[in-house]
Amino acid sequence: PTPAQRAAARAAGESPGGSIMIHGQWDGFGWLGWLMQNYDWTNGCIGLANSDIDEMWTMIAWNTPVEIIP
Template structure:
């Protein structure tokens, strides 16, 4: 608990001094070279309840990562812009940003047509720009401490070194399934 309080205070102080705005201008990082196609992931699974992400190939776990998500990750799937929820459903990685405000980012194809239709039916914007990303630029030294809080606006966050690895193992169009509870043993 004390770590969460200290981390929260550190973030508040940094924001107060404009550190985040300055650091957002710094380049995200040089993207790594992709691994050979035969070693790349063919699917990503995210288990929200376990706060885990799995890179899979032929139903075998290549890599697994402990993650941070949207601050309201446990309130159900993302519904609207600003709800701080992480989406649930089947999507894919549709583009990547090497100059992101966080250390590298892979865009998840949320919202899909169902998400947009649900938003339109209920009169709200479903949101967008859901990414898998590292830490905000300039915050890499936090490393795994960032996982003490679910701090994103709905994205999936990992450490910078993990993001380097994920970037290299995950080609565009890789399917990603985000669910409340998933285990590689259930697959």
């Protein structure tokens, strides 16, 4: 969050959040990828099907910076 977003959250008595991650599904739930993509199950993160995470690992180097633009 930006300093302004942190200040607004503090004034509202809320958490401004923190790390936004890109991740797959919980262990053992990969078979639900087709269904889980229809729901907001990540609490603000970017959720991918486990098969998409596997593909992403083959295309992007470790520690590559990612810019998230809403």
